[in-house]
Amino acid sequence: MNALSSQDLIAVIGAGAMGSGIVQVALNAGHRVALYDAAPAALARGVASIDATYRRLLDKGKIDAATHADRMARLLPAESLDDLARAALVIEAIVEDLDIKARVLSEVEALLGEHAIIATNTSSLSVTAIAARLKRPAQVAGLHFFNPAPLLPLVEIVSGKATAPEVADTLFATALAWHKVPVRCASTPGFIVNRVARPFYGEALRLLADCAASAATIDAILRDVGGFRMGAFELMDLIGHDVNYAVTKSVYDALYQDPRYKPSLLQKDLVDAGWLGRKSGTGFYAYGDNAVRPASFVAQDAPRPAQVIVEGDLGVAAPLIQLAHDAGLAVTVSQAAAGRALLWIDGVAIALTDGRSALQRLADGDPAGIVFDLAFDYRNGGAIALAAADLAQDGAMQTATGFFQALGKRVLIVDDVPGMVVMRTVAMLANEAADVVQQGVASAADTDLAMVNGVNYPRGPLAWADLIGAAAVGRVLANLAAAYGDDRYRSAPLLLRRALNGRRFHTGASA
Template sequence: MDTDVTEPDHPRPETADDASPFGPVGVIGAGAMGAGIAQVAATAGHAVTLVDAAPGAAAGAVEKISAALSRLVDKGRLSTDDARAVLERITPAEGLDELPNCGLVIEAVPEDLELKRRIFAELADRQPSTTLLATNTSSIDIDDIAAEVVDPERVLGLHFFNPPPVMQLVEVVHGDRTAQAFVEHATALMTAWGKTPVRCSSTPGFIVNRVARPFYGEAQRIVEEGIADAATVDWVLREKGGFPMGPFELTDFIGQDVNLAVGTSVWEQTGRDERYAPTALQQGLVEAGRLGRKSGRGVYPYAADGSIDRSVEGGEPDVELAERLVGGPVATDPLARTLAMLVNEAVDLVARGEADAADVDTAMRLGTRYPKGPIQWGREIGFDVVARQVAELDEVHPGGRYRPSPALTDGSLS
């Protein structure tokens, strides 16, 4: 993986041992992600200052953390004394001026570039030059966020997954100007926190949100093409592919609006590459207010308890059709088509030097709960087979979406 990045002119931690593993941590933003990150840091032994400009927001988040810790105690996963100690390490605050000197500050505010730039510029002025400044952004370029920071070499991404106390994966994302020493320091620190860090450059969508696009996009196109309905596609990916949820079940769970926004962001950041173009199907769902489980209807209708109402027409899969499609031509086989495009996307990312193969597989298994990483899948299927499958898709659907990655056949991943 390419981590040839700028070295700073001022002192910085050479390794994780140069800064106390229990040094103060600041978390900016007391929403679900910020509160979760604060809980993780405090559980790892850090004194944490949780900052939110909205009056009472940080204090309210601490109350929610207290409730979460109580549930862990009730389940026998945490002792009462340990829960109390974690909570006592978290201090709510309403301004950046209330932060002590920290070894690490993590920003977890809404995805607003100008807001993030202002926060990072102020943090850089207030915090020591050795403080690691991290953003939890899932989509914004790290160098754009650091544009107004005097020493951008200490700015990087620590992209946690929701909910942070449960999800193991953290994407450690470096910009072009991030110093290697800070990347290594952040990686070691996340390991010390009990997380599994993977490294990548600041490419659109990073690893998980970039590589996962075909899982949703191919399913939507298969339905648009009239090959199968949503329930049948979900059944194939779940029962034949081993995915924990089908793509339509998953986007309904995430929120069709949220999933569309992430996909649109990747599409825009890649110069509107046809590979990531939003589908009319998903755009139509969002425009109709069919956002998924949270709105009571998305691809599927939902009962009061949040379960899919299978009694409505289209709720049950056509298993006979599914069995016919699997093993047939790749263009009409939901599983083969999805896997081919997942492998193609992952191989492209590795070939561009944006992450290494092992980190891509780890990220997709932990971040999306795929049964296998796409590079591993590619090796098992055969990269040459995947290349032929993608080329076949390109013949059926010309236009650039289905262009095979040259790395599938150049031997670099064999």
């Protein structure tokens, strides 16, 4: 598996932000790069933008003057497609329109040598369909960078139906040589990242639509409890609601309106209003010099509890026991009734959410009228989320709040919705990732690698499923499906198999 040589000419079509970023990646790796754009003014702006980026690095001392001069000398503005004829690899980064991409690539294909590779940076269109419009579909693949390309490490190497294995191998090796993190996947709607990530946005939007909590509180829980770099609403504001909604709708339509990917009317309303997020000045949040960020719903200080009784195996939440010891609380471990895992705090039963609301648990004869959310790191994390059933005993929430505050946690409150925030989000992410593996889109290792490196998840969804247990994830999904009566929460067949056979998605250190 050989990478393209630094002596090979790379061509990039499209001088916008993405195309210019890809040019920088190839220049940084030592290639000569021909940049073409059908609009001469856009080409000039692209070249100027690349030069300005390198000048900023020069001013910060991250490159020297010789490096700056060398890279700009290897950047070759192309006046026509004919100037790309000697390229070993052509990467298009133009408008997301299949007809336009196919037409431009067909024109450039006629100029290239027979062994030249044609790559599309599409994030949502079928690589198979683009390749089918060309004469040498075996030489066509997806090379999907993430914006900004010079900074974000992930590159999805996407094989269409006709892509030759050696073409994908060459792109994989080249991406490695360019100091990227490549993953392999088949051409399917959304590839890995844009498909697996849909529940991160979808569940947050559903929680907001159900008035479970404010956008600020949901974002705080995803960040401070779940360990995600950004909350779903602030991330959608950053991406732009026009872009995020369009990707969701594209995946939804391409997968024949599967309810898992159903777009949100809340987000459509923002798009219709022109409230696109940061770029328009307003989205779920307001932006600008005088904008005030709304506060999340944090519980007030509550009394420190006197006694903690642990009943059963707390599983992923077991670090709470040691934290209670460390906090000087009186902790007793008792035998559990079959299948029960509870914490009794001064006589108040609390439990990790299993996808049921706290009210449903009481109706099922379970004593836990307070539930807490899944956390990325129970021991070192600074926050926890709680929800109480309408029928919870008086003062129960204050008792539970006092317990977690004694452990050094900030307590965030949400309404009593099934699965809370982090647990239902992680369960849906793991479920989607399991389907990607089941359907041969990508391996478990590449799926998790993509989500960690492409969208900065704190842990791969399948590694998280291994930590929680596939059976526990399956129970969360089943309880969500029962609560909502929605096929959106059906379990992926591979997840069910892992739950039944007790096998993990990963083995060894990768888990």
